[in-house]
Amino acid sequence: MSTQQSRFHVPAPPFRPGDEPDFSNLDLQKAGEAKRPDPLIEGFETRDLALGLIGVLDHNHQAVGEWDPKLSPEAMREGLSHMVLTRIFDDRMLKLQRQGKMSFYMKSLGEEAISVAAAMALRDSDMLFPSYRQQGLLIARGRHLVDMMCHCISNSRDNLKGRQLPVHYAWKEGNFFTISGNLGTQFPQAVGWAMGAAMKGEDQVTASWIGDGTTAEGDFHNGLMLASTYRAPVIFNVVNNQWAISMYQGISKGEAPTFAAKGLGYGLASLRVDGNDFLAVHGATQWAAERARKGGGATVMELYTYRADAHSTSDDPTKYRPKTEGQIWPLGDPIERLKQHLIGLGEWDEKRHQALETEMTALVTKAYKEAESYGTLHDGPLAPTHSMFEDVFAEPDWRLRRQRQDLGV
Amino acid sequence: MSTQQSRFHVPAPPFRPGDEPDFSNLDLQKAGEAKRPDPLIEGFETRDLALGLIGVLDHNHQAVGEWDPKLSPEAMREGLSHMVLTRIFDDRMLKLQRQGKMSFYMKSLGEEAISVAAAMALRDSDMLFPSYRQQGLLIARGRHLVDMMCHCISNSRDNLKGRQLPVHYAWKEGNFFTISGNLGTQFPQAVGWAMGAAMKGEDQVTASWIGDGTTAEGDFHNGLMLASTYRAPVIFNVVNNQWAISMYQGISKGEAPTFAAKGLGYGLASLRVDGNDFLAVHGATQWAAERARKGGGATVMELYTYRADAHSTSDDPTKYRPKTEGQIWPLGDPIERLKQHLIGLGEWDEKRHQALETEMTALVTKAYKEAESYGTLHDGPLAPTHSMFEDVFAEPDWRLRRQRQDLGV
Amino acid sequence: MPTKNMIQALNSAMDVVLDRDDDVVIFGEDAGYFGGVFGATQGLQKKYGLDRVFDAPINEAAIVAMAIGMSAKGLRPVAEIQFADYIFPGFDQVVSELSRIRYRSAGQFTTPVTIRTPCGGGIRGGQTHSMSPEAFFTHIPGVKVVMPSNPYDAKGLLIASVESDDPVIFFEPKRIYNGPFNGVPDAPLTSWATHPKGEVPDEHYTVPLGKAEIVRAGSELTIVTYGTLVHVAQSAAEKAGIDAEIIDLRTIVPYDMETIAASVNKTGRVIVAHEAPRTSGFGAELIAQIQEECFYALEAPVARITGWDTPYPHAHEWAYFPGQERFIRTMKTVMEA
C-alpha cells in the first residue's frame, strides 16, 4: 500500500464494455500444488488453502495432486452426464422463457461442476440449502425433469402450487430445502438444521450455497458465526462467479485476499477451489464432509468460477462487462475439462459425447412435452385458486376463510 | 482437533461460581515483543499482530518495545488523571443509582485506559461512535462533569431532554455520536461518517467501540465489510472484556483464535492490544489513526481486558462467574500500571496520587451538587413535558400536535 | 393451588414442554447458565442439560434463523429475544422466512418456532427497553402473535404456542412480570399471589390460541386491549364507576373477532387500547374490523388509547404510558359522545 492521503475509494472491475479483457496476470495456484491436510486440522491453520487454489485437473486435463478423489470412470461419466443434462435443461428453459412459457429463468452455465460434483460427493441423506443457481444438485440427485419443469411453468402439477418464482425449487424427499428469493438467508438456517442433526445424534451433513455478492449480507456472517460457536456440521459454499448481477466481485470482497479467507476469522476451515474442475470440487467437498461428520465443524469453500451467461432473463450482461470476458476465462469450461480428462483416460470419446447430448436433449424434450400437458402459467391449468389461501398456517383462520369467500373461490 | 464424531457443542467458560479461577496457562505475548510494521502494511499481513498481544508496559512497569508511544511525563500524568477521574465518577454514579437518584448505571471499571488513551491518541476533531462503556472518552475530551451528570439524572439540564437512558450520552461539540441502546449499530454508521469525511476531502478519522459479545451481531460484519470495500478511514475497537452480561467471550468468539483475527478475513489491519496498558492502547491507536489518515483504510483493534465489575446496575456477576476472577486477572489494573510506570520514572509518587484522588473526588462531589440543583429524575424538574413531542421530525406534524394537546402539555 | 408470578409461570411452562417433548430446545442471550436477564429460564439448563437449554450469541437474526433451521429439521425451538426492542435485526428472518416457509414449500417444510420476548414500558427502560412492537408482526401473513396479561394465561398460552405447528411471536409485558399494575405511576407494587390468575398449576395445560377472554363483564362500553393495559383498564373502570366490558385479547393474531363483535353489538361504545404508538398500531386494525362488522350498533366513534407517535422517552415515561387517568378521561368522553 502506498497511498498517503485518505480518499473516497470505490472498487472498480478491471474491464468494462469496450475494454479488451485480459486475465494473463491472474496469479492462480496450479492444479496439484495444494496440500491436502487431515480434515480435522484446526480451522485457522488452513490459511494456505484459503489463499491458494485447490485444483486437480491440470492444463493437460490430467488428474494430479493430493486432492484427486480418484473416482472411477463410471462415476466421472455419471458426473459428466449430469452436467450435460443440467446445461441442456437450462438452455431449453431459457428458450421457453423467451417464448413466454414461464415468467423468469436463471441459468447455471459454466457452474455445473459446482453443484453436480458436490451432490455426488455428499450422501443423499445430507441436507442441501441452495441458492437459485444449483439446479445441478437436483439433476444429480435424480429429481424428475418433469417435476422440475412443472414448477418452472407453475402449472397444476407444480409441487409448490404456483407460489414461487421459477427455479425457486423445494424438494423435501430429496433433502433439498425451499429456495428463498432473499439472498443469504439460508446460511444461518443451514446451521440450525445442522445443529438439529447433531443434537439428534445423526451424522447428516448440511451444505449451503450462496454467491460472491451475497457474502456481503449479514446472514453470511450470521451463518459462519453460529457455526463457529456451535461447531456445526455444515459446508458453506461461496460460488464466486465474479459477478453479482452488474457488480463485480470486488464490491463485496473489498480488501479481502479471497472469499475463502473470510472463513479464517471465524476459525473455520477455509478452502479456495477451482469451481470449473469437477474433480477438485468433488475432492474438496468430500474433505469438508468428512471434517463435518467427524465433529470438526464447518468449512467455508470458495468455488472460483465465472458466470458465463446473464444473471437471469432480466438483464443484459453486455451492458456492464465485455462480451468476451467469459470466453477467455482462464479456468475453462467444467464440462469440456472433465470430458477431455475422460478422453485422455480412454474412457470417453467425441462420438459418445455427441450421443450423450442427443440423448439428454431428447430427454428434456420429452419431459417438457409431458410437463406442458399439465398446463402452463399462461394458459393454465394452475393449482386451484383457493389453494393460495392454504399453508399460510397449518389451518386457515377466520380471516383467510373469509378472504377466500370474498374472492369467491 | 481430535474428535471423531459430530456432536452438538456449546462453548463453556473455564470457570463458574464455585470454581477456583486460574489464568496461569493463558499464553499471552510479552510486552515489547510485537513488531510495529509501517502503518500502510497490507491488512492481511498483520496476522501476527492479530494473534499476538501488543504491550508496552512490562511486568516491571517499564515501557518496552516498538509500540511505545514515548509520551512525555506530562501526557502520561494527564492520562492517569483522566483515568482516575473516570473511575471516581463511575463510583459516585453507582452510589447515586443505588440511592435512587438515577434509573440505571454502567461502570467502566478496569477499562479506563481503553477510552482515555484512545481519546488522547486521536485528534479532538476525530469522530467517535462509542458504546455505553467509554465514558473515559468524554472525560479525556473535557466534557463538563456537570453536563454528564445532568444527563445521567435526566434533569432539566440534560442535553438529551430526558429522552435517553443514563450513560447513553451524545455530545456534538465533542464529536461524540449519540450512543445507541441497540448493540453494534454504530459500527456501519461510523463507516458512513468516515466515508463522508473522505468524500469531503477531510482527514478526519472515525473511531468506534463495541464489546466482545457484540461482535456476534450482523452490524459488526456490516461495518467491517463496508470499510473493506470503500477503504474507509475508521478504527474498529473491540473491547474484549471477557464477558457479555453473563456470557463468556467464547459464545461470540467460537473457534476464532482471537477477536482481532476476525478483521483479517476482510483484509483489514488487525491488532490485539493489551487493553489494560495505557501506553499500548495509545501507541496502537496512533498507528491505526495514521493508517486511516494516510489512506490505508480501517483497522480492527481488539482491546484485551476484563470487565471488573457488574455489567450494569441490573445484574449480579457472582451468579455467573467466580468473584475472584477479576482480582487475579493477569493483565492487572490500568491505573495501577500507569501509576507504577510513572513512579518508576520518578515522575509520580503515592502522595501525589492520593492528592489527585482527593482532588478528583472533590471535583465530582462539587459537580454533583451543581447537577442536582438542576433537578433529578425522581423529584424534577425535568425537561418540559411537551418537549417529548419535539425532534421526532424537524417540525411536528398534525398527529404530534394533536397528541400533545391530548396530553394537555 | 400454587401461586406463581409471570416469570415463574413462564418458567413452569418451559419446564413442562422440555419434560414432555425431547424436541423442545431453548436458547437466547443469557438464557442458558444465567437463566435469562429476567430469570425466565432459570434452572432449566441445570435440569435438562446444555444440549436442551443454552446461551446464544448476541445476534437476533442468527437466533431466529437458527430456530428456523432447527424447526424445519423437526425440533421445537423456543428462542428468547432479550427485549422486544432488539428483535428487529431478526425481522427479515421473520418476515421473509419464518412466516413463509410452509407457504412457499407448499407444506413440505414447517417452522414451529416460538419466539418469546419481553415488551412494554413502565420500568424506566428508556426508548430501547420499552417498545411494544406487536403491530409490526400482525401485518406478516403466517405468524401468530400472542400477549398474555397474567401468570395463568402466560403458562397456558406459552405451552399452546410451543405445541402449535405455526410460528408464534410471544410477547411478555415485563411491567407485570411481578404483579398486576393499575396504571398509576406511584402505586405500590401488588403481587400476583393476591390475584386469581396468579394461581397456576404445576402441570401441563393450555390456553387456546385465538380465544379472547372477557375479564370484566359490562354493559355500557367495550374495552378491547391486551397485556399490561388489561389491568389498567380494569382499575380505571372500577375507579370511574363505568360498567365497562373488558376484553383481554390474549392472542392478537388471529384475534377473536367473534367475542369482540358480540360485546360491541351489546354495548355500542368501544375503546381499543395499546401501549404502542398510535399510527398503524394494532388498535387501528381492531377499529377497522369493528366498524365493518358492527357499524350499525356503534353509538359513538371507537376511541383509541395508545402510546404517542414518538419513541418511548425515559424521563417522561409516565407521560407516554397510557395510565389510569388517560383511560378514565377517554372512557368518559366515549360515554358522553
Next chain:
Amino acid sequence: MPTKNMIQALNSAMDVVLDRDDDVVIFGEDAGYFGGVFGATQGLQKKYGLDRVFDAPINEAAIVAMAIGMSAKGLRPVAEIQFADYIFPGFDQVVSELSRIRYRSAGQFTTPVTIRTPCGGGIRGGQTHSMSPEAFFTHIPGVKVVMPSNPYDAKGLLIASVESDDPVIFFEPKRIYNGPFNGVPDAPLTSWATHPKGEVPDEHYTVPLGKAEIVRAGSELTIVTYGTLVHVAQSAAEKAGIDAEIIDLRTIVPYDMETIAASVNKTGRVIVAHEAPRTSGFGAELIAQIQEECFYALEAPVARITGWDTPYPHAHEWAYFPGQERFIRTMKTVMEA
C-alpha cells in the same frame, strides 16, 4: 412540455438534486455503473462521477447504516433498495436508528436520508418481488413515507424528500413505472406519454410532502388510496359509473387527514385501498382516523380493498392483486349499504 415515464422522472429528480447540491450522493446495489436494475440511476455515475453515484455491496442493513453515518456527517444520501421486499435486513437500522437519531440526540444529529425502493405486484415477480411493505414503516415514529402514483409527482416528491431534513422512505410502485395500469390483467400497456401527469419539466420543482391530491372529484363515494391503485380506482369509477371522489395520498406519513375528512364529510361513504395484506395494513389506520373524525357523516361502514393475508403468490398474482373487478364490486356494495 417533455413527457417522461416514471423511471425517467425519478432519474431526472436525482439529476436535479445531484446538480444543485454537492452533498447529495446516490448508491445502491447495481445503482452505479449499471444504473439500477430498473434504470432509475442510469447515466448518473457517468455524469457525476464515481464519488457521487456508486455501487453498494449486497447488504441492505449496511446500506441504511452507511446512509445514516453519511447524513449525520452532513451529506444527503439517496439510497436505493433494489426491491422493497429486500428492505428488511435494514429494518433495524430504520426502526432503531434512522428514525430516532434526531430524537435521542435532542436535535444534535440529524439524518436526512432518502431510501428509494420499488414496491408492489403485477409484474409476475412472485412473493419476493411484489411486496408493499409501507404499513410497517408508518408505525415507526420519525420516518416519513411517500408513494407517488405518476411521473410528475414522482419527480416532485423525490426532490422534496431529498430536500427534507427528515428521513423518508420513498416507495415506487414498479407496476406503473412504464405506464398507468387500470387493474385489468390483460389490458394492453398504456404509456405515460398519453397521461397528463406524464408531462414532467426538466427543471427543479417539488410536490410538497404531506399533501394529498384529489385526482377525481366526486360526490357519492370517497376512495382513499395511493400508488398503482389510484389508477385502478379511477378506471373502476369510470367503468362502474359511480361518481367517486378519488384521493391519491402521495404521502402516507404524515397523511393528509384534512383532505380526507373534507371529502368523507361530503360523500358519507368510503373505501380505503392498498395492495398490501389486509390485517394491520395502512387502510386500518385510515379507517380508524376517518371514523374518529367523520363518524356522524358516515352512511355505511368504511370498506377495505386490499391484498390478502397471504404472501404474494406467483401464479395466482391476479387473484391476489386488487384489480378493477374487485374495486367495482366493493364500490357497489358500499353504495348499497
